[in-house]
Amino acid sequence: MADRRVKPSEIQPSLPVDDIVVSGPVDPESIEMDVLFVGGGPAGLAGAIELARLVQQDNESGNGLGEVAIAVLEKSETLGEHCLSGAIINPVVFQHLFPDITDEDFPFFQVVENDKVYFLTERGSFRIPTPPTMHNKGYYSASLSEVVRWLGEKAEQLGVNVFPGFPAERLLVNGDQVIGVRTVASGLDRNGSETANYMPPTDIVAKITALAEGTRGALSQAFLEWQKIGSPNPQIFALGVKELWEVKEPLRSVVHTMGWPLSQDVFGGSFMYPQGENLVSLGLVVGLDYRDASLDVHELLQRMKGHPLFEKQLTGGEVVEWGAKTIPEGGYYSLPTRFHGDGVLLLGDAIGLVNVPALKGIHYAMQSGVFAARVIFESLKQCDYSTRQLGRYDDLLRGSYVIRDLRKTRNMRLAFKDGFAIGAVKAGLMTVTGGAFPGSRIFMERDADIVRKLGHSGEFAPDGEMTFSKVDSVFKSGNVTRDTIPSHLTVGSEVTEEVARFYERMCPAGVYEWVDGELRVNAPNCVDCKATDILGPRWSPREGGSGPKYKRM
Numbered sequence: 001m002a003d004r005r006v007k008p009s010e011i012q013p014s015l016p017v018d019d020i021v022v023s024g025p026v027d028p029e030s031i032e033m034d035v036l037f038v039g040g041g042p043a044g045l046a047g048a049i050e051l052a053r054l055v056q057q058d059n060e061s062g063n064g065l066g067e068v069a070i071a072v073l074e075k076s077e078t079l080g081e082h083c084l085s086g087a088i089i090n091p092v093v094f095q096h097l098f099p100d101i102t103d104e105d106f107p108f109f110q111v112v113e114n115d116k117v118y119f120l121t122e123r124g125s126f127r128i129p130t131p132p133t134m135h136n137k138g139y140y141s142a143s144l145s146e147v148v149r150w151l152g153e154k155a156e157q158l159g160v161n162v163f164p165g166f167p168a169e170r171l172l173v174n175g176d177q178v179i180g181v182r183t184v185a186s187g188l189d190r191n192g193s194e195t196a197n198y199m200p201p202t203d204i205v206a207k208i209t210a211l212a213e214g215t216r217g218a219l220s221q222a223f224l225e226w227q228k229i230g231s232p233n234p235q236i237f238a239l240g241v242k243e244l245w246e247v248k249e250p251l252r253s254v255v256h257t258m259g260w261p262l263s264q265d266v267f268g269g270s271f272m273y274p275q276g277e278n279l280v281s282l283g284l285v286v287g288l289d290y291r292d293a294s295l296d297v298h299e300l301l302q303r304m305k306g307h308p309l310f311e312k313q314l315t316g317g318e319v320v321e322w323g324a325k326t327i328p329e330g331g332y333y334s335l336p337t338r339f340h341g342d343g344v345l346l347l348g349d350a351i352g353l354v355n356v357p358a359l360k361g362i363h364y365a366m367q368s369g370v371f372a373a374r375v376i377f378e379s380l381k382q383c384d385y386s387t388r389q390l391g392r393y394d395d396l397l398r399g400s401y402v403i404r405d406l407r408k409t410r411n412m413r414l415a416f417k418d419g420f421a422i423g424a425v426k427a428g429l430m431t432v433t434g435g436a437f438p439g440s441r442i443f444m445e446r447d448a449d450i451v452r453k454l455g456h457s458g459e460f461a462p463d464g465e466m467t468f469s470k471v472d473s474v475f476k477s478g479n480v481t482r483d484t485i486p487s488h489l490t491v492g493s494e495v496t497e498e499v500a501r502f503y504e505r506m507c508p509a510g511v512y513e514w515v516d517g518e519l520r521v522n523a524p525n526c527v528d529c530k531a532t533d534i535l536g537p538r539w540s541p542r543e544g545g546s547g548p549k550y551k552r553m
Helices: 042-060 092-097 144-157 218-226 297-304 308-314 362-382 392-398 401-408 414-418 420-432 470-476 497-506 531-535
Strands: 021-023 031-038 070-074 115-120 125-128 161-164 168-174 177-183 186-188 194-199 203-211 237-246 254-259 268-274 279-287 318-328 344-346 512-515 518-521
Touching (some): 031 177, 031 362, 042 092, 042 144, 144 161, 168 203, 168 218, 203 218, 203 362, 218 344, 237 297, 237 531, 279 297, 279 308, 344 362, 362 392, 362 401, 497 512, 497 531
Parallel strands (some): 021 168, 031 203, 070 161, 115 254, 203 344
Antiparallel strands (some): 115 125, 237 318, 254 268
């Protein structure tokens, strides 16, 4: 291995836009809806609920639209199985959607009473003042999986059609207008041939399609590229790996850490959240602009659990779930220049509505769904689904607290591109000046354009009690993907051993291995975290119900 440097973008296949965005005849047996939300997460469900409420109120006024067919399409077998977050939730959008329900009756665990932030060394820690952006008092700890299931029930009670187990693979268009989606076929063997259980794809057409796919949704990416919609900075991402523990003693505080096990040139940190009396949510989040190709986020989380701060809380407990996902971290300067097109709107993580310094994204995603619903409702009333009409969505979102919050912290994540110490000083100045410092945009490269050096990773042997292998952790995710499913990961043609070793370390689910001089891809292991789509082989939706089955993540 003479050249031990890796630049992911030189190996990564391009996004197959022409395969994803398709025009031509729609299946005569297509399902017709008025409005389609693609993605059954917080953004899509909040949008569907708000739209159903508006339609109901309008009909009750005596001059309404009548029946409006609203659908939510979700790729997991049941709602919530692909949803993962810390999570500490600002309840503001729940209070709007359900004004007759008290905070105590929302699907949350407990109100946050206090925050603790620590800087870690390998064996020690010292508490530091909680940064202003990270105060969570009055917010709630929650399981995003459970929250999404609860929202799904509320949506169905309002007459929304919720279709789990139907991943969308194609964006159907007529000229520049989006007219719906085509789902993934199921029952194919590893070679793509039909089996006895084959089910063909389904075309679902709608007057308006709202893309709420979450991070790195294939349809959202393809739409932005097809329409040549850029952003001042490219989007950058982090990878979060999380475990849920049953513990002997309850955790009383929301805990965040920075420092060890990350080196000074790596952005990220850990969290430990209470989830009721006997559950603790533990995770490590690492920016994917790291420069050490040997870095392994899953392994770092395992090592981290041996630190006294965490070991004391976890000793005698048991890990009950594991999962991983990527998070858009670019913030204000990575937002697309527009969030809509003819017949289509983009919501939530699909456009990067995450405030990294505040560690918040769920209520922003839900608020985008609410704004989308209001604009969709007016579009239905006027029978106008054009860019001109749907552009009102951009106006609402850009004029709201969502974008104002992102603007206040617009350079904070970007300030850490040159390391933790310099970044911390810059972030402090940005906080004091309300985001005015340094007065201009800090440019960031795409994560895939960062050159990485493959170093020597230390040996790590999990003990099966406190620390776990990737294979054992994937089992804890509930992943039951068919072993004979076609691979949904497209690998570049020039995969050297250096590149393969990078993929091995980067993927938290053990999908990639260098075996007998070639890259082996264990596609069924994938938990759809999308790290591979950012730094390696391209991800595409696979047969409905594939992937993890999170219960309380």
